[in-house]
Amino acid sequence: MKNSTSRRNFMRNTAMALTGLAVITPTITSALTTSEGPFEGYNPFAETKKDLRTSVFNTNSVLVKGTIYEQDGITPVKDALVEIWHLSPNSSKYRHRAKLYTDSNGNYEFITDFPNREKGKSSRIYYKLSNNNKTQFTELILTSTGGYITGEHWEKNSCLKENILPVQTHFLDQKIIQFNISI
DSSP states (O other), rough: OOOOOOOOHHHHHHHHHHHHHHHHHHHHHHHHOOOOSSSSTTTHHHOOOSBBBBBTTOOEEEEEEEEEEEETTBBOEEEEEEEEEETTSSSOOOOOOEEEEOTTTTTTEEEEEEEOOOOOOOOOEEEEEEEEEEEEEEEEEEEEEEEEEEEEHHHHHHGGGGGOOOOEEEEEEEEEEEEEEEO
């Protein structure tokens, strides 16, 4: 005796499978692509690394370092999660992203290619900071002359007083930006 499925059963099973797939696909896609926060391009599955450059021979890179402080503006936060991302050079995609943790003195550091910019805006590096159920988003604005902050960053981090503004220095053709944040 031949074991075969009727055409009617095949069509019914196919329709049920396609309906299930149509219902599940948006949920999965949404879970993987939803931007958690105010800035586009965030990806919670970023790699843990400190070097985001596409090539170590890139001459247009920037070293960003700083300290993460508590809301008192004095106490450094150790082991805070620092997630960063920005537009890749000459691209409209956010392929430059990473996560790292602050050291025992609240310091973080990474090197990256100079970000591309969105139309009508300066280049930006976006941050998501997390520690003990506290989360904060902020951004560092970059131009050829230095690093800058937004008014929102100024309001959230005013406790840093004289350490609130990014400071740019140079060492052997390397741009270095000191960028402190409170959480």
